[in-house]
Amino acid sequence: MSPITTFSHRFDDATGLTPLGDGVFEGRTDPAYTNMVGPFGGLTAAILLQAVLLDERHLGEPVSLTVNYAGPIADGPFTISVDPVRTNRNTQHWTVTLSQNDVVATTATAVFGTRRATWASTESAPPEAPPASAVEPAEFPELVAWLDNYEMRFVEGSSLELDAGPRPSSTSTLWVRDKPARPLDHLSLTAMSDVFLPRVMLRLGKFVPAGTVTLTVYFHADTDVLAAQGDRPVLATARAGRLGRGFSDQYAELWTDDGELLATGHQLVYFKA
């Protein structure tokens, strides 16, 4: 018995669900992934995707996921129900609901699809960055638990420099991977699309009340691309387009170290400032 095969990663524990039948799953919050209020939103998104992946009715691979953070998730158990509302030849549409004591905390929709070799082109370009090995991992203050599960090597816009005062740009770029290292899959890619501090805090250089209200991930990587990436760091970049009237957008890209766009993340963040 190799210790590698028996090692269970905390991310796998945290995204683990118990099937109760009829598209219903039970899960439990993991204190290792706690954020300011409730769990890290990226983990919640991964858990909702996990429920569809564990449902044997799913076809193909995830191509899109939208998660709506409707209310807080309290420490303890939760229930997820998934519904394959429509299955076509090439795409399958799911609705997903996470509840606690019959109160809806999170809703989601997911599109799965059959991946085929087609004409391809990447118009976006990865951000400029030195190799991950040339950037020191950030050491975070003991602020929120979930950060301990990520190795982050900031190239630009470090969350560590939150108290550095106002900045003209909301762009952050970093090399990121699970800590300890874990081979990339659609679940961890989903979580990584949400590793960024709310952009309004980076711009203002201080803590303000803020939280994601909705997150959408478009997956460009299929399982072959993810397998080829393995556990090497992912180059992640995010910026806001517009912040104002109580809400900010955020656009993120996740790249392999050889210039393949793995996924894009889109979110709208509520803030008070």
Next chain:
Amino acid sequence: MSPITTFSHRFDDATGLTPLGDGVFEGRTDPAYTNMVGPFGGLTAAILLQAVLLDERHLGEPVSLTVNYAGPIADGPFTISVDPVRTNRNTQHWTVTLSQNDVVATTATAVFGTRRATWASTESAPPEAPPASAVEPAEFPELVAWLDNYEMRFVEGSSLELDAGPRPSSTSTLWVRDKPARPLDHLSLTAMSDVFLPRVMLRLGKFVPAGTVTLTVYFHADTDVLAAQGDRPVLATARAGRLGRGFSDQYAELWTDDGELLATGHQLVYFKA
């Protein structure tokens, strides 16, 4: 009686719904907004948002909308049901379902929110474009009906040049407004976020089978901003980040003529090529 006050715009007819009570509405496809297969997807998105706006339980203004095109919509009547799954102090989360003969054709989630004056910043920049008055409106071949409801003045990447052969860039930029002109609101803004030809067709310079599977709109404009815009043309721009393995993304921005970002549109498009 002024003819202006009695004039009903075709867009208002097409997005008109009859409330049946308990969050259920009935609508009907409008032949004036027909696309290649079924209705123009931007109109469908607007109709789903309309259902929430017509439900007297809605609070605040639309801040986010995600629409999943699960299956075709046949000519004729359809039913929409809306559910305010969670109402918080500042945000309200809705799920929306469009069905025909009890078969789900489209699902959506919407977030409504209270708009407040906050710190604000626009980091994105509008695309370079001459004033709308300096650009000739495009004359479309009689391809699909819905195009007749829009005045489009292409600055870059005209859909008219579809047969011009392959292009290196998927960017299109145009001035767009309803034809005849109609004051902008959240409904028409939603529809306008989807006026772009699938980017894969623009890149390849030919028709290929393609269709939006999921669309997300983030609204930055509140009703005051929309009222100030009136019926002046909107500066719209879109591009793909990555096209391949059967799917393409698309990122769009809608700007006022004085540089205010009204909304961003995000979509994933299925294609065969």
